[in-house]
Amino acid sequence: MLTRRKFIQQSAIATLTAGIAPSLASTKEENIVMTVNGPIQPTQMKFTLTHEHILADFIGAEQYSKDRYNADEVFNTALPFLLEVKKLGCTTFIDCSPAYLGRDVQLFKRLSKASGLNIITNTGYYGAVNEKFLPKHVYTETSEQIAARWISEWKNGIDGTDIRPGFMKTSVDKAPLTPAQRKIIDAAAITHLATGLTIGVHTGNGDAANEQLEILKARNVAPSARIWIHAQSEPSETYYIETAKKGGWVSFDGVNPGTLQANLKYLQLMKKNNFLDLVLVSQDSGWYHVGEPKGGEYKNYNCIFTEFIPLLKQNGFTQSEIDKIFITNPAKAFEIKIRTL
Ligand SMILES: [Zn+2]
Structure with missing residues (x-):
């Protein structure tokens, strides 16, 4: 009693x-960042490559299966490249392969433990390339139902594991967006409001980037919740400035030995317009190609460290500007946070 x-x-x-x-x-x-090993503080991300790949299979959603590759072989192939870039100064590695295209979260967790890198994976669907990588249920379900699947991955984990996504990876071709592409952007807006996950969108051109912002606006989601992935696919630089004026992230993610000058120009443009704090830079490099002997040609992740940063320095970029691009901006962009208008 x-x-x-x-x-x-x-x-x-x-x-x-x-x-x-x-x-x-x-x-x-x-106000955390979600890695394959659980949450960390945004300040623990340090030097971050925001758009890279470990594994990709271009077979399409209908035939996609983990039986098409040997995870141990991928592990052994990828690990030396990850160790190499860790040694060069990378702390966090964001894997942008979505579901049905090479997202293997158990493999990523093993590689994270073995390399010492923070690895971040994603939820969401890839609608570009004429919707080849979209599962059939996208056509029969509403955006709310699709969002419920992604929110469930955030809450419960991916593919029966307790490994959770750290952002959304979606994609669309050039404008105008198809009905299915519009639906997945709408699903991303709903998911964002429920989870605070940032919405990365592989985007065909500037008009497609703007069309996404209209869809987000209808759900009261701010442009700062969206990363315009592959902004360099849009030849007209006025779109970059227009997006940054709205507070949206602009991702120049194709740095390689052949694009150094072009990427220098993008950053000089953004710097001149005082928008360096809305820029993300990465390489879209890697990966083990499923279906090719021994995974085909795996491109390393080193160029930003060995060539691009020295080039930025030669062209008057200060250490604090470089830290902004590769440390401060990724921490802000990938922080779990609901961003409304
Ligand atoms: Zn990519």
Whole structure:
């Protein structure tokens, strides 16, 4: 039997817990970054490559299967490249292969443990390339139903594991977006409002990037929730400035030995317009090509370190500007945070 005093104490504790619980939940799930090994603080990301790949299979959603490759062979192929870039100064590696295209979260977790890199994976669907990589249920389900699948991956983990996504990876071709492509961007907006996951969109051109922002706007989602992936596919630089004026992330993610000058020009343009704080830079490099002998040609992740940063320095970029591009901006862009208009 409860004494009156104990009863009062217990009620007070119950009231206190009820009051505290929601705020604890939100601090746990917001203002963090989600890696394949669980949450970290945004400041722990340090030097980040925001768009790379470990594994890709271009067979298409209908025939996609993990039986098409040997995970140990991929592990052994990828690990030396990851160790090499870690040694050059990379701390966080963001894998942009979505579901049905090479997302193998258990493999990524093994590689993260073996390399010491933070690895971040994604939820979402890839609608570009004429929707070849979209599963059939995209055509029969509503955007709310598709979003529920992605939100479930955030809450419960991916593919029966407890490994959770750190952002959304979606994609569309050039404008105008197809109905299915519009649907996945709408699903991404719904998912963002429920989870705070940032929406990365592989995008065909500038008009397609703007069309996405209209879809997000209809759901009250801010442009800062979206990363315009492959901005360099749009030849007209006015689109980059227009997007940055709205607060949207512009990702120049094709740095390789053949594109150094072009990427220098993009960054000089953004710097001149005072938008260096909305730029992401990466290489879209890697990966083990499923279906090719021994994974085909695996391109290393070194160019930003060995060639591009020295070029930036030669052209007057300061260390603090370089830190902004590769440390501060990724931490802001990939922080779990709901961003509304
Ligand atoms: Zn890519």
